[in-house]
Amino acid sequence: MRAKKTETELKTLTAERIAILDDIEHLREWLLGEVDADADEGDPDLAEREKNLALLTVMERKLESVNSALRAIEKGSYGICERCENPIDPARLEVRPDATLCLDCQREVERIAKKAALRYMEE
Numbered sequence: 242m243r244a245k246k247t248e249t250e251l252k253t254l255t256a257e258r259i260a261i262l263d264d265i266e267h268l269r270e271w272l273l274g275e276v277d278a279d280a281d282e283g284d285p286d287l288a289e290r291e292k293n294l295a296l297l298t299v300m301e302r303k304l305e306s307v308n309s310a311l312r313a314i315e316k317g318s319y320g321i322c323e324r325c326e327n328p329i330d331p332a333r334l335e336v337r338p339d340a341t342l343c344l345d346c347q348r349e350v351e352r353i354a355k356k357a358a359l360r361y362m363e364e
């Protein structure tokens with residue numbers, strides 16, 4: 242199946258990728274700086290640190306997803322669900338240009354991930 246034209250998406254995703262990389266770099270710098278400060282002052286702002294660590298994880302996940310969307314554009318499979326190979330709803334792609342799964346598969350994957358996380362926490 243041939244995907245739709247992707248010039249706009251390519252631009253959006255490339256710009257987003259640069260912005261994310263920038264954010265990640267800033268967060269890493271902040272977190273590294275914080276480690277040094279902690280050693281001196283012994284008064285870490287744990288809440289702030291946890292918030293930034295969580296943000297970093299989110300950004301890294303987002304980067305991964307933007308990267309796979311960019312790969313999909315390269316392969317000509319952009320807009321096709323990686324899991325069920327059905328076309329992804331264009332409205333969804335407009336909101337999430339980095340989506341590589343259709344909404345149904347996304348929900349399914351999240352459900353499985355949640356289950357796995359719960360099992361992990363129980364152990």
Ligand SMILES: [Zn+2]
Nearest residue numbers: 322325343346
């Ligand atoms: Zn799907």
